[in-house]
Amino acid sequence: METNLVVEGVKFMFLGMGAVFLFLALMIVTMNLMSYIIHKFFPEPQPSVKSTVAPQEDNKKIVAAITAAIAHHRQG
Amino acid sequence: METNLVVEGVKFMFLGMGAVFLFLALMIVTMNLMSYIIHKFFPEPQPSVKSTVAPQEDNKKIVAAITAAIAHHRQG
Amino acid sequence: METNLVVEGVKFMFLGMGAVFLFLALMIVTMNLMSYIIHKFFPEPQPSVKSTVAPQEDNKKIVAAITAAIAHHRQG
Amino acid sequence: MTTHLEETYKAQPFMDMIEGFLHSTGIDALMNPRANEMNAHGEPISDFHKSWGRVIMILITFLLFYLAIARGFEPLLLLPIGFGGLLANIPLAGIGGDTGFLGIIYHMGLSNQLFPILIFMGVGAMTDFGPLLSNPKTALLGGAAQFGIFGTLVGAVVLSEYTPFFDFTLQQASAISIIGGADGPTSIFIATNLAPELLGAIAVASYSYMAMVPIIQPPIMKALTTDAERRIKMTTLRHVSRLEKLVFPILVLVLAILILPDATPLIGAFMFGNFLKETGVVDRLSDTMQNALINIVTIFLGLAVGSKLAADQFLVPDTLAILLLGIIAFSVGTAAGVIMAKIMNLFPGHKVNPLIGSAGVSAVPMAARVSNKVGMEYDRTNMLLMHAMGPNVAGVIGSAVAAGILMSIFK
């Protein structure tokens, strides 16, 4: 019996898109569940807003300056 | 018939040096041609001499300082 | 004849610990000898205590600052 | 004294040596195709593929160089692939053959599919699933875009069945359609598995079209959306905790284990890289994956793929079909992503800007940037970039799932 390629391709399409959506739908459900559990039972400690922020900011500026300098150096 | 190695070696020498010079001579001709074409049809835009040079120089000094510091750090 | 594993294991133990100590003892002897020869015949030149120390210290501080900044950058 | 020599070298007059030298030049080999020259697989090649075919291929690699350098077409991949193609088309040298260095690299890591797996690890270590985690439903856009794959598969079999020019097997049609996944390593992985004879054309099409995303996608996006839709503002993304990012790669891998084990080589490698990065405790390994390792493998992968650009394999009608089907795949995937967003907006809840639907094809991060750029054409304050990264990375997962399905069908 001759196989009709087009029919096969259409079957693949339904099977494939079905599996992709099945997978992603399950992923969405479980990741929502995961996020819920994590926020409920393992909440992230609030980053304390302290005076340490200022020096960190300074550090970041230094890092940015260094990074820029190095990037410039590489290109130059 | 016995092969005379020395004769063979001399043949190799002429063939080899001939090929090397043929190759390099062709390379010289074509690279001159290439340079001519590029300068004629694809000239490099003149780098504009602007005030941006100063900050760049500063950056370079910073980079040099950092590089030296890091190099020092590695050896130390 | 049946091999007694335990007896074999004990033999391995004596052989093994003997070889380990033999090796390390020889290592200790030869490294002492080596150190003696090197200090006697190839002494390290005394590092001269010069004013260059101060700038080096400065460099080290810069390096430390940069290193800290980069480490911070990586984690951040 | 010269006995062992005579067996391996036969002395000859100097004029014969010069003639031999002239006969060993590339010009001569291109002008007078050797009757006994075989391709990398030891099969005979047509005279055209030994002469003008090679010249044409070399010019095509120059075109790839031009596109990569002057137009910024995925140079990281297209330059090594192009150079590999240039080397593979040199007559007499056999660089692409089993003992040539391209052939050695090919057998070291491409014929066994190790290189795309390692690339996937590095890409995983560079990926941030934060945007997807903060808006999970956008994953559906990354699913819809896979219609680019399966729609094209149907197109390919239609071409084979109803035109006399093409005759693709289902395996070949599947390998071609994966171009619609817009994901280089996945394309190479599947092509090597299902249709290695088409690898060169598929890889070149895949990377070229990924580079052309800014040209291909905007007209389709604009044609399928209204002005109002393009101006939809999406809500700010919520903060995602470190633990969520850490658990997510394991979660996806476990899903793949349960539902589609055939996708786990790809998804597992990707999530390995991502997981190592997110742990934050093995930065030296994740840095190496993202730099030294992925760079080395990219060079090798590119050269090895390039070895499949030999004239006798690339200058065939199939290549034109692959290029045609590839652009169809990209277009269909783009359209499907946009339409899916519009369908999602029929349901209650926060509205989705359909312009981020096109990012579902993956082509990370180019497609997300295109979403952002087109969005800003209509409202300069509407930043879609991070919103588009969600479907963008979901598109990678979606393509890997699609690849797994194809692998499982033909196993």
Place this chain on the structure above:
Amino acid sequence: MTTHLEETYKAQPFMDMIEGFLHSTGIDALMNPRANEMNAHGEPISDFHKSWGRVIMILITFLLFYLAIARGFEPLLLLPIGFGGLLANIPLAGIGGDTGFLGIIYHMGLSNQLFPILIFMGVGAMTDFGPLLSNPKTALLGGAAQFGIFGTLVGAVVLSEYTPFFDFTLQQASAISIIGGADGPTSIFIATNLAPELLGAIAVASYSYMAMVPIIQPPIMKALTTDAERRIKMTTLRHVSRLEKLVFPILVLVLAILILPDATPLIGAFMFGNFLKETGVVDRLSDTMQNALINIVTIFLGLAVGSKLAADQFLVPDTLAILLLGIIAFSVGTAAGVIMAKIMNLFPGHKVNPLIGSAGVSAVPMAARVSNKVGMEYDRTNMLLMHAMGPNVAGVIGSAVAAGILMSIFK
């Protein structure tokens, strides 16, 4: 037109395809173990090892992740090993088999023992023999701690001879006992040589116990020492010249050549890395050994070792015995090192603080840090860290010698 297709793909009704898809899911494979599924070596596996065994193993790899990330258990090795184990236990995918990527990596560098050798080069390039050179006699502590190896070997054969549960060969007992060497690459090198079927369990035990050194060692150290002994202050270390550090690796290698050539692959690789670093003239090579090269090899080694965590190989009674014997080995080695220090103090000369004896097991640099920490509990001014580094690195040499002995016995 479809002739060459029919040979490889058989058309079937859509319902059958869906059934086929469901049959190809991991859930199905875990629920209904396939009769014809074989392990990575082509041998049959029990149904338990195909179903719940895999689930248990996957949970065990999650435990490894937790220990590595939250508890800091040697994450550089345990994360790749754990992930390799996770991938190796996926049903139907065959990632750990000969054509799966874990199997390919395994045969690329683990079955031939290249990876542990390369790791050893990198570790050598990171090692500073200065503390040992400034106080050579502390090397004896690194020798005594090897009693952990040979004592455990006796324990393993006793278990085999006098209990009905275990039946280790001498080769297996030797491979297990090398865990007492507290040195990962050495353990992997020997296990691959003498008992590759136990590699997974030995590697996991080795790295886990190395990570647990801060828990295992202090009670033993305290139990065997008096308060006065713990407060012994050691004299300041003398300065070591560059030339001494340069000659030392060659000296040790020459000794190994003369006395125990079977140890020279390990000692040679280690000293190669150390020598390159100490020359100071090839920093780019030694930097690469300490970074890009060791990182790449660590990723590959970890994944390859992980492939030996397949349920049918790991979920066997032998694994429990290995874990039990491993902790005995660490404890015995620790005790032997401490006792050796006390014995040395019976002789005239500078006294040795017995707390540095425990560092002789190696587990560089963790064990030395433990010595320092315990010492400071009793006298905050007593810095033992550098003093403990001497026996610590001597322990690496000692383990390599012990490994050489075992290799020579079974050659």
Place this chain on the structure above:
Amino acid sequence: MTTHLEETYKAQPFMDMIEGFLHSTGIDALMNPRANEMNAHGEPISDFHKSWGRVIMILITFLLFYLAIARGFEPLLLLPIGFGGLLANIPLAGIGGDTGFLGIIYHMGLSNQLFPILIFMGVGAMTDFGPLLSNPKTALLGGAAQFGIFGTLVGAVVLSEYTPFFDFTLQQASAISIIGGADGPTSIFIATNLAPELLGAIAVASYSYMAMVPIIQPPIMKALTTDAERRIKMTTLRHVSRLEKLVFPILVLVLAILILPDATPLIGAFMFGNFLKETGVVDRLSDTMQNALINIVTIFLGLAVGSKLAADQFLVPDTLAILLLGIIAFSVGTAAGVIMAKIMNLFPGHKVNPLIGSAGVSAVPMAARVSNKVGMEYDRTNMLLMHAMGPNVAGVIGSAVAAGILMSIFK
């Protein structure tokens, strides 16, 4: 319980075990050569090569270490080669054999010539063709210096034909003479191809003489030039545009394709690295080629070449002949370059300082520095460095062409 053991291990009295241990020491093996010990190729070795030969070879590797560290003789290559040689001469350990790690590395990338190709890529990425492009005719100097190769080839066959001591085949003579190319990877590539049995000696000679360029060349340069010639000032180099540098590697490769396909593996790899660098759009790949990749390959290449320093292969009269011919090759090449410059000055046009002729041997960048240094001895304001870089890099191309000719002759 011990059945499967008895097959692989035979219990014996403790005294026999100690005797066995003593019998397994390196001292014993060196004193009493084993009758059944074979070399890395499974061939029998003379007793001398098993005993004193090994001791002598180990001392020779120490000499290499000394030269590399204290005298700066190409340490990047000579240290790994030397250490590989040290490991390859250890009795009983078989590190250089097929299952030893040196042997594994050798078969991984040297026997198939992959390593020298990868090194060439990295060197290409480090090369700047600017000086050559700004003064193309200096390429002829890089051609003349290849007379060092072909003159030495004649010398080698004369030695074979007219002295009773040597009996080199034409292949061997060619492999030896390529030392005159003063280019490490090319020498290794050709030696592995034409005379792998001479690889160790050729590689050591090649790198040693490259390191000795500052000693070998100046007397020859001075003897062949007049004071006036040495003071010739060359015109300032013109600016070379980015596009010229970008097109040049492709131009040279196309020439090689048309004229000498057999040279394209070497020239292609070199130009691949150079082209990637000059595009400026794939810096991460070219950085990796110049650092992580070339460093890793250098370590492996060095160790693998070192495995050919086993006593039975190196301590043979041929090695002396190779060392002798190698220095002749360097000297002849140097002289030919200088004389070529003088010949060029007979023609009208800008004069060439003959001191840059010696740089044509390649040995990049050492030979160019020597030109500069000798020039400044006579006129401190005469900076020849950049002028000498032209012939220097042309010498690399010239050697690759010469290598291609030799490959084509013996194909």
